[in-house]
């Protein structure tokens with residue numbers, strides 16, 4: 001009911017819709033319409049009302065609820081099952097719970113804030129209310145589990161393509177999956193898999209993107225290493241941004257399902273800021289320096305050391 005009212009107001013945004021027309025359209029009393037309008041106002045919708053004229057939608061809240069997202073979403077499958085939470089420990093945790101309960105591929109879990117957002121290598125992820133896109137996507141690919149880590153590379157490629165469409169041209173990928181702008185991190189991706197040796201039951205791909213935090217707002221320990229769209233001078237509407245990102249993720253994923261990972265890995269190499277650089281590798285139990293020379297077909301980073309030997313980095317962190 002509330003959706004129908006909002007739809008009618010949106011179709012006539014800035015113009016009045018009479019209470020009579022609304023009550024006929026929705027087949028409820030004018031008192032019921034008024035109650036729904038009040039509820040929408042409490043959620044942050046700015047709706048003017050004048051006797052004899054009716055109601056007029058002036059502004060909508062900057063939130064990621066389904067009510068707001070539905071009118072923007074243009075994907076076929078990604079985000080069509082949508083779970084919105086104002087505050088949550090971690091969207092990846094909810095993603096795993098929902099996937100265990102059978103949530104379909106393409107389900108997206110979005111939160112305004114995460115109070116215990118999780119990063120790679122057991123780190124935290126700063127996720128303040130309304131200042132970013134904190135979401136997880138459930139995938140159920142049919143390819144073997146060994147391919148799963150490449151989904152993270154696929155996501156990084158899709159994100160850069162989405163960012164270009166959103167007006168940010170300068171982002172690059174640091175292996176394996178950080179997206180940096182001018183040396184500072186804009187995005188983190190945390191991919192978690194569940195399954196057996198033979199098949200993937202599900203992948204929960206958690207993506208955190210700083211959209212509007214300013215340098216003053218971010219905590220001191222992040223000031224030198226993090227950035228946001230706003231800090232890079234690009235204003236984004238979070239709902240448009242999420243839609244663009246889901247579109248690109250859906251396209252890239254369908255490409256991988258149809259053709260395998262090869263072309264995505266080639267795109268990753270083109271967008272990489274790691275390849276060709278002298279780097280320090282911090283792999284479990286081993287820190288060393290070398291030159292990042294290539295990505296192998298499994299998405300591992302190839303490092304040439306000073307003595308000419310070549311190491312393959314499967315997991316770890318790399319500083320440029």
Ligand code: BTN
Pocket residue numbers: 089090091092093114116117118119120121123125127133134135136178187188189190205206207208209
């Ligand atoms: C990294 O360390 O670079 C990965 C950070 C991933 C953060 C995202 S935000 C949405 C999802 N939920 C989480 O708890 N983490 C991921």
